Amino acid sequence: xxxxxxxxxxxxxxxxxxxxGVMIPVTYLIRDIRPMYWLTQxxxxxxxxxxGIRLEISGFDLQQAPRPSVFLCNHVSNVDPPAxxxxxxxxxxxxxxxxxxxxxxxxxxxxxEFIPVVRERAGSRRDALEGGIARLRKGLSVLIFPEGTRSxxxxxxxxxxxxFSMAIETQAHVVPITIxxxxxxxxxxxxxxxxxxxxxxxHPPVSTAGLTATxxxxxxxxxxxxxxxxxxxxxxxxx
Numbered sequence: 358x359x360x361x362x363x364x365x366x367x368x369x370x371x372x373x374x375x376x377x378g379v380m381i382p383v384t385y386l387i388r389d390i391r392p393m394y395w396l397t398q399x400x401x402x403x404x405x406x407x408x409g410i411r412l413e414i415s416g417f418d419l420q421q422a423p424r425p426s427v428f429l430c431n432h433v434s435n436v437d438p439p440a441x442x443x444x445x446x447x448x449x450x451x452x453x454x455x456x457x458x459x460x461x462x463x464x465x466x467x468x469x470e471f472i473p474v475v476r477e478r479a480g481s482r483r484d485a486l487e488g489g490i491a492r493l494r495k496g497l498s499v500l501i502f503p504e505g506t507r508s509x510x511x512x513x514x515x516x517x518x519x520x521f522s523m524a525i526e527t528q529a530h531v532v533p534i535t536i537x538x539x540x541x542x543x544x545x546x547x548x549x550x551x552x553x554x555x556x557x558x559x560h561p562p563v564s565t566a567g568l569t570a571t572x573x574x575x576x577x578x579x580x581x582x583x584x585x586x587x588x589x590x591x592x593x594x595x596x
Contacts, residue, residue, distance in 0.1 A: 368407060372400050377461040381468065390468055394447060397465070401443040405436075409552025410542055412440055416559035419445060423530040423562055425498045427489075427520055431584050432502035433511050434539035440555055441500060441534065448500045449492045451485055470497060486519045493527040503580075511540045513585050521573045521580070530562040533580045535587035558587040 380393040405412055422428075428448060430441060442450065450466075454473035457463040472488040475481040489499045503516040524531050535558040542553045560583040568576060 368404060372404065373459075373462050376400055377465045381461065381464055384468060391447075393465065394469065398443050401439045405439065405443065405555075408550045410436065410440070410550070411554045412443070412557070413554060414444060414557045414559065416557075417532070417561050419532075419559055422446060422498070422532050425493045425496050425527070426530045426532045426562060427493070427524045428498060428500045428532045428534060429503050429520055429580055429584070430500070430534040430536055431513055431588070432504050432507050433536065434507065434543045434545065436539040436543045436550070436555060437502070437507075437536050438500075440536065440539060440557065444557065445500060446498060448498045449489070450500045451489065451502075454481075472499070482517075482519060486523055489520075489523045490527055493523065493529050498529075499523070503577075507545050508540075509545060513581070513588060516577050516581055518573055518577065521577045522570065524565050525568045525570060525573060525576065528565050528568075530564055531576065531580055532562045533560040533583040534558065535560070535584045537587065560584070560587075 376393075376396055380396060384390050384393050402412070424446070428441070428445060430437065438450065438452070442448070449470045449472055451472045451474050452466065454475045457466055457471075457473050470492055472485050472492070474485045489501070492499055499520075501520045503520050504514040505517050506514075508514050521531070523529075537556040537558065538553055539555050541551065542555055543550050563576065563579060563583070565576065
């Protein structure tokens with residue numbers, strides 16, 4: 358807790374002011390977001406290390422993922438988004454709309470074509486779905502947590518159908534990812550980050566070529582099974 362309050366949070370504020378304060382106008386001048394994206398990824402990696410997070414990646418090479426892709430991951434902690442963003446190829450992220458109101462950070466998210474989601478507003482998920490489809494059609498990959506919210510106990514929750522409809526409509530590949538250790542590093546409802554190892558297990562891309570809306574449930578089941586395959590299995594009561 359003290360490490361988070363005394364080191365990590367102040368450095369996040371400094372990082373946002375220095376990086377985005379400089380790179381936002383630079384991005385407008387050069388009309389290319391890639392330098393800001395690259396610098397943001399490296400900065401997040403440094404901040405995670407300073408927080409005591411050792412990030413490990415295994416499985417399919419993220420840099421070989423087809424473009425565009427819909428990256429789908431289980432959601433257990435607020436550590437998940439930065440851990441994923443730090444290593445994914447260029448993506449637009451579906452994020453809480455409140456983050457877009459933060460100075461500098463919100464502006465950078467808009468420039469990165471992130472997609473705001475207002476859970477309390479009717480129609481927001483439809484707007485987010487349409488936003489994701491628009492970005493995929495432009496060739497930009499998207500990161501989504503298909504459970505819609507963080508798991509309270511670490512178990513894999515029900516998946517929402519939207520991301521799968523989005524992938525099928527645009528015929529984009531789906532790349533399942535399992536995150537492990539993030540819940541132990543920052544449990545839901547806590548502020549202090551606990552040092553430890555966080556793993557990203559990247560599963561092979563799932564093609565949607567030729568799929569139609571009637572096959573959405575089959576696609577959802579296949580992706581869910583892939584993500585669940587790397588999660589700790591509960592003990593068998595009969596054993």
